Amino acid sequence: MWGYLRIALLFILGCTTATRGGEEPSELHFCLHGEPKTFNPILVDDEASENIRYLTGGVLIRVNRQTQAMEPGLAESWKVSKDGRTITFQLRKGLYFSDGTPFSSEDVAHTMRSLMDPQTHSATGDAFRSGPGTIEVQTPSADVVVVRFPAPVAGLERLFDQVAILSSKSPKKEMSVLGPYYVSEYKAGSYVLLRRNPNYWKHDARGNPLPYIEIIRLDIQRNRDIELMRFRRGELQLINRVDAEQFERLQKENPAVARNAGTGLDGEEMWFNQTSSPTLQEYKRKWFQQTEFRRAVSMAINRVDLSRVVFDGFATPAFGPVSPSNQFWFNSSLPAPKHDLQGAQALLSRAGFRLEGGNLKDPAGNRVEFTLITNSGNTAREKMATMIQQDLAELGISMKVVTLDFPSLIERITRTFDYDACLLGLVNTDLDPNGQLTVWLSSGENHQWNPNEKTPATAWEAEIDRLMREQASLSNEKLRKAKFDRVQEIVAEQQPFIYLVNKNALSAVSAEVVGASPVALNPQVFWNIDTLRLNNSREVGAKQ
Amino acid sequence: MIHWIRKLGQKFALLTALAIVGALLCATMIRFAPGYGMDERELNPGLSQVSRDAIRSEYGTGESLISYYDHYLRSLLHGDLGTSVFLRRPVTELLKERAPLTAKTVSLGLLTAWIAASGLALLTIRFPSWILGHSATTLTGLLIALPTAVIALVFVLLRAPVFLGIAVVTFPKLFRYQQNLLAQAHAQPFVFAAQARGLTRNRILFRHVVPSVWPMLVALLGVSSSMAFGAAIPLEALSDSSGVGQLAWQAALNRDLPLLTSITLFVTLVTVGVNFVADATQERRL
């Protein structure tokens, strides 16, 4: 009996040792800044869900966040037809979803049909809707898919970076995935736990299966101060986006963890209300519709100060809709924004404005004063608005700053148009300007300064309409770029949006994380999640 | 007995009526407040017109208020509190998940605040000294002046439970009311008479002073439950504790009509219910 007991004891000890391996499974711990609204990748429209989609979704083509080039994903190769309407994918063979269901062309067809279903309303699907009509998906074999669109889709290939493939057969539906991780647990309001996908198709150069890290725990944490506190305590290993003020302090405390990936895609901008809304006084509308007025305001704003004071130097002055970090689409020939008070005063004089007792007045004698609205709770924006207030005071312009809660602000800028000027941020997730058609087309809902125009109100808006429609119908990227470069030039001349700064992509990465190389594109830190490692932990597949 | 049953029935009917009125008033306020029906997804330039229209229809802005009332009351009779527009989940499910945490937090916070406030107030009356009195005033002055956000973060920093934050927010108010009430009662002529008769200070305090302010203390209990729940909302939101308070905060920011209406129903039930119990206790005593 004692012999059996000894064997049992040894067995138990052995199992424990084997299981432990002397270490816990590796767990990466960071935060989502909101509750994920869905785990269905085709319905994603919020940041938290998008992050989960990135971590769990398998895509046909992946845009490498570092090089901004396209790379094969689930598709080994692809070909776009000359007319830009058809794309043919050659899929990888022998792949399986996280629950063991085999992957085939039928899954891609199912995903595309679900995405393009008229009842599905998402930005991902809408990006493919280039014209009326339905898409056709053919699956000539288990590893070939042909997708045909009713009209050419500009930048077609890049759009597939957002399309995570769903299984057509798995009983787990969208929870069965092809990405590096799958959702193992979800506690509403608290956390999402992801576990390594045992069937993930990627391997490293030595043939080890990826990803290296076994578990990712995503806490739902809205409060950035608490997030930073937890990072400092070592409870979190990374923060995907850090604001400038926190970054500066972090950098002083521990430079190694504070990572600055340079100019990001996001920016801040303001614009004037040029609509024919009855709530906007006619004399104000006249000011806002004058190019000289807008350009004078633009010249009076000291963007260098904004970058330095509000963002602690972690921002660059902006003069156009495209950030310099968008390597292909940025128009480098645009003039750098200048802070020139005398130039601004000259422009205003030319337009008939004059200074009287320190107050600027229009030709009709109205004092130039207006209100700038922005959303409350964003300290950086409130500071920028206050600095712009002082800059414009030097021209004799009186600007009031009013912060509003976001829904009230949206109502004013999209429905009632009861505002003078607005300051908001640009969050760019898409490199391709085609994703902003509704901003540039004068009939667009997001043509913020004067949305839903029946016909272009000005010649330059008509020109932008023409250029944007033309570039949307072309498949040659160089030709598209030339047209969009001209759009950027017109915008710089006319200043319908007064671009202020492009913020740097700032993040925090603990020394525990190996292989992190933060970039400007989202997700900044964990874009290469499958090759990240944690120091001093047992990671599956990692070289021991 | 019949009288009590009838009274109870009346109270229950009033409680239900008030809760429903509260929920409908809340719905009216949200429906007509600026920003209702606005969704930040509309600022996404990637959305088509059809998708935008679908987003707008989620808010039911085309529905009249009367038909909303009708729809809400009918659903309420079936136990259906609607679906959260913001979180896209049934409200009943959300409340079931989060209510126990908030109930526990608020109850513990309130209990702690009452013990601390009553204890300190009784101490200052029982052992009147300028050091104790002025120290208590200074402490409560400090606590009442602290922003809730600071309190929330201190407790996160100390890894202390949220209920202590509720206690810290509620304690100075409770103390101030209690101390004033007890001090006023202690200065009444009957106390001097009792002292002249040789009664001990403890006896006077616990057998005469406290009972004389008992109705007000009971009323304070009802008020303090509203204070505690009011404190729970920002505290849970700021410390990311997944209770009803955090849900209410998110719902308010996002104008989530079904969720806010149901939370108001729940809060009104609790607030009015506690106050009714307090009133009933006073009536029995009188």
Place this chain on the structure above:
Amino acid sequence: MTQRVFRTICCGILGTVFVVGLFAQGFTHYPYALQFREFPNAAPSSMHLLGTDGLGRDFFARVIYGTRVSLLLAPAAALLATAIAAVLGGVAGLRGGWLETLILATADLSMSLPLLFVLIALRAFLPLDVSPVLSVVATFVTLGLLGWPSSLRLVCAASRNLRQSDHLLLARATGYSNSQMLFRQVIPHLRPIFLAQFWISIPLFILTEATLSMLGLGVMEPLPSWGNLLRGSEDFSAMSANPWRLVPLFLLVLTVICFQFVLPSSEELT
């Protein structure tokens, strides 16, 4: 004696703070809005006694100009809220019956409703270019009008208690009208409750004003108030790096404590 000394000292402190706030331009030559952009977040120095804020504005100037808004308007709003609670609670307790039920139900409902939307609606009704003074006054009046429910039950319970008391019966017998009974008998008797309510409301309204600026109400930039100066106080690392930023909090605590010592105590009122 000690109480008198404390009271005198506190009166002196409150008076000083009040005078400094009222005659701010005599105590600092910097305007509260002027940005010294070369020196954001500067430490205290001979040039800037309390350093500068994130936009390079002199922090000492902002604190003392901010005193005007906070110290003048918050007590006024607190007084308004207390007065409304006094009248409504007194009437409810004295009359009883359906009137008491109605008033208490209204108070309970007010405490349960998200009055945030009332404030949002107020912002919508005010024009965007409303003057800062009007915006601030409207905010504090609104706070006063919405701040009464929390003490109403206490007032009602206390006046209900008094309803059958001897001196009220005597007053009724001598022919006092209802309003005379309310204002001459009931309300004076309930002063300890009103004092508590008043004292609690002052810091609450000062801090609430800062939260309201997130709805477009309250004090707008660049006008300072203690509330908006304290808005960043939850960022501990910022506060520990710039501890002088806690001066408004210190002033708020000091003012609240001084008010408590200056106001008559319950024993004195009895």
